Amino acid sequence: MSFDLNFIGILIGAIMASSVPLILAASGELITERSGVLNLGVEGMMIIGAISGFALMVVTDNLFFAVVGSMLSGLIISLIFGLLTQSLLTNHVATGLALTIFGIGMSAMIGKNFVGIPGKEFPLLFVNLKESIPFLGPIFFGHSIILYFAFGLPFLTNYFLKKTKTGLIIRAVGDSPTSASNQGINVTLVRYSCILYGGAMCGLAGAYLSLIYTPQWIENMTGGRGWIALALVVFATWSPIKVLIGALIFGGITILQLHMQAVGLRIPVQLLSALPYIMTIIVLVVISRDSRKIKLNTPTSLGQIFYKEK
Amino acid sequence: MIKVEKRNDVSRSIYFLTPILAIFLTLFGGGIIFFILGFNPIEALKFFFITPISDLYGLSELLVKATPLCLIAIGLSFCFKSNNWNIGAEGQLIFGGIVGGGVALLFYNHDGFYVLPIIILSGAIGGMLFAMIPAILKTYFNTNEILVSLMLVYVAKLLLDYLVVGPWSNPEGFNFPETRQFSESARMPILFDGLRIHAGIFITLITVFLSWLILYKTYLGFQIKVSGLSLKTAKYAGYKGKTMIIIVFMISGACAGLAGVGEITGPIGQLHRNISPDYGFTAIIVAFLGRLNPIGIIFASLIVALTYLGAETAQIFLQVPKYTGQVFQGMILFFLLGSDYLLFFKIKFLGLKKNEL
Numbered sequence: 001m002s003f004d005l006n007f008i009g010i011l012i013g014a015i016m017a018s019s020v021p022l023i024l025a026a027s028g029e030l031i032t033e034r035s036g037v038l039n040l041g042v043e044g045m046m047i048i049g050a051i052s053g054f055a056l057m058v059v060t061d062n063l064f065f066a067v068v069g070s071m072l073s074g075l076i077i078s079l080i081f082g083l084l085t086q087s088l089l090t091n092h093v094a095t096g097l098a099l100t101i102f103g104i105g106m107s108a109m110i111g112k113n114f115v116g117i118p119g120k121e122f123p124l125l126f127v128n129l130k131e132s133i134p135f136l137g138p139i140f141f142g143h144s145i146i147l148y149f150a151f152g153l154p155f156l157t158n159y160f161l162k163k164t165k166t167g168l169i170i171r172a173v174g175d176s177p178t179s180a181s182n183q184g185i186n187v188t189l190v191r192y193s194c195i196l197y198g199g200a201m202c203g204l205a206g207a208y209l210s211l212i213y214t215p216q217w218i219e220n221m222t223g224g225r226g227w228i229a230l231a232l233v234v235f236a237t238w239s240p241i242k243v244l245i246g247a248l249i250f251g252g253i254t255i256l257q258l259h260m261q262a263v264g265l266r267i268p269v270q271l272l273s274a275l276p277y278i279m280t281i282i283v284l285v286v287i288s289r290d291s292r293k294i295k296l297n298t299p300t301s302l303g304q305i306f307y308k309e310k
Numbered sequence: 311m312i313k314v315e316k317r318n319d320v321s322r323s324i325y326f327l328t329p330i331l332a333i334f335l336t337l338f339g340g341g342i343i344f345f346i347l348g349f350n351p352i353e354a355l356k357f358f359f360i361t362p363i364s365d366l367y368g369l370s371e372l373l374v375k376a377t378p379l380c381l382i383a384i385g386l387s388f389c390f391k392s393n394n395w396n397i398g399a400e401g402q403l404i405f406g407g408i409v410g411g412g413v414a415l416l417f418y419n420h421d422g423f424y425v426l427p428i429i430i431l432s433g434a435i436g437g438m439l440f441a442m443i444p445a446i447l448k449t450y451f452n453t454n455e456i457l458v459s460l461m462l463v464y465v466a467k468l469l470l471d472y473l474v475v476g477p478w479s480n481p482e483g484f485n486f487p488e489t490r491q492f493s494e495s496a497r498m499p500i501l502f503d504g505l506r507i508h509a510g511i512f513i514t515l516i517t518v519f520l521s522w523l524i525l526y527k528t529y530l531g532f533q534i535k536v537s538g539l540s541l542k543t544a545k546y547a548g549y550k551g552k553t554m555i556i557i558v559f560m561i562s563g564a565c566a567g568l569a570g571v572g573e574i575t576g577p578i579g580q581l582h583r584n585i586s587p588d589y590g591f592t593a594i595i596v597a598f599l600g601r602l603n604p605i606g607i608i609f610a611s612l613i614v615a616l617t618y619l620g621a622e623t624a625q626i627f628l629q630v631p632k633y634t635g636q637v638f639q640g641m642i643l644f645f646l647l648g649s650d651y652l653l654f655f656k657i658k659f660l661g662l663k664k665n666e667l
Binding site for chain 2: 227
């Protein structure tokens with residue numbers, strides 16, 4: 001029996017690993033959306049983070065630079081979104097879409113010379129503990145530092161939004177930019193900061209994919225995870241802890257689907273691959289059905305343009 | 311000194327001039343990117359935007375690519391005008407292609423003038439039904455249509471993959487992931503020998519005309535516009551919001567489905583994994599660049615089609631990836647949205663006054 005238990009532990013560990021990019025991107029986007037900004041460019045920022053992280057790893061041979069660089073590039077690309085939506089007052093939905101299209105194209109252009117280069121081994125922590133403790137070992141140990149960060153992030157975000165003054169300001173800006181502005185809060189500045197933070201987290205999520213999860217560069221390698229992260233924020237009704245739960249469910253579906261394929265169940269591969277997307281739709285329907293409940297949690301000014309007459 | 315002032319009314323000339331400004335800025339931005347990549351920017355832009363359309367074949371290819379783009383964008387304009395964010399046209403295109411392709415396979419080795427119209431019609435219905443999923447979920451379950459329509463793109467792609475690998479794959483096809491070639495009666499007539507431009511262009515043009523008619527000459531068109539401008543006003547006026555949401559999604563899904571069936575019966579001639587190079591997503595840019603206006607969309611579709619051709623030419627001559635086209639498409643939309651600022655604000659360049667020096 002101990003073998004089976006250990007296998008389940010390994011399975012849980014794998015589910016955790018596959019949920020990391022979703023947690024990072026969704027937590028970042030959650031802060032952005034809490035400030036009233038809807039950035040649909042998550043997929044584009046993630047893919048830019050993925051290629052910049054990988055390219056920096058190859059060029060500098062230093063994983064630290066690669067990780068920090070991926071966050072910086074996510075931040076820089078989100079600055080385009082910030083400039084447009086906050087300073088030039090463009091429509092959030094259209095600008096976010098442009099960011100995704102641009103990001104996918106740009107990453108392929110940069111990544112042209114990095115296709116087929118093998119990745120570098122990313123250091124994993126507590127590997128000996130992972131192997132010596134059955135069941136719990138593979139769950140808690142033998143992961144990269146980014147995974148531990150990702151699993152702490154929703155709790156930090158929750159604390160930040162609920163217990164700190166800055167968190168309160170962000171929520172105020174998201175719920176009523178006009179009154180926040182009348183209180184002397186610089187709405188545009190707060191929103192810029194939240195957009196840049198979201199960008200950095202999406203960049204990190206991308207780097208996790210290209211440096212750790214599948215250490216190589218493949219065109220379009222984020223494969224829709226950015227969109228699932230966006231759906232997760234709605235799924236979680238803008239609560240960070242629920243983001244974590246949601247990400248684990250989606251990670252679970254992904255891993256389960258891979259295992260069902262490996263076991264050779266007589267279900268078409270494509271149906272299994274479609275499961276995460278179909279599940280997202282079903283979950284969205286269940287969550288959104290109660291329009292009162294969702295209105296209660298949605299940042300009131302989400303996606304609306306704020307302009308202060310000077 | 312620069313001073314920014316809010317405009318009281320939107321200037322109509324600027325409304326249609328800013329897209330042109332956006333195109334020039336995109337060329338400029340593209341030149342800079344090519345320069346950074348180590349190319350002569352003028353040369354590279356020439357390969358991208360002039361070489362592809364310098365002969366008759368190139369011009370025909372331009373129309374072949376603009377045909378689906380224009381058709382989808384026209385459909386999307388109904389949604390976007392009324393503030394419904396259907397961004398899953400790619401999925402509706404693929405599903406329309408699947409249904410139309412299925413009918414084409416059903417009529418394999420059938421002759422008769424009725425075959426092609428049935429295929430086209432079923433493709434349109436396929437796209438329409440697929441678009442009704444996000445519409446119905448939005449109206450009755452309050453679900454976000456952006457996410458649902460987008461998730462369905464992946465579902466449609468995987469369904470197509472399943473069909474061409476499995477049950478619909480060509481029995482004599484050595485396990486290639488593709489169906490049989492459709493029979494001649496199931497193909498769009500080619501307009502000129504040796505070129506690929508096909509009768510689908512007429513479907514697009516008729517759709518453009520009908521859309522103009524609906525949008526500007528009917529009560530439905532008026533309702534769509536009012537709902538886009540102010541949902542509250544629409545509610546006070548007593549418009550049936552739910553019905554309208556479903557109608558605009560049906561129109562846009564049918565257009566995307568038509569585009570899909572036009573591709574598989576036109577240039578492709580069978581079903582395989584990649585029946586669309588993301589036309590459904592790119593059409594979003596076309597719709598915006600054309601200002602959601604039928605005539606504007608025709609011009610915009612030609613310009614955006616050129617980025618596809620340009621990327622193909624540049625891939626051959628400059629060895630840049632074909633995704634370069636998307637960089638240009640993204641930039642066009644960035645610059646277009648950004649230059650809209652000029653619509654709502656006046657920028658005044660004031661000289662420094664003497665006492666300020």
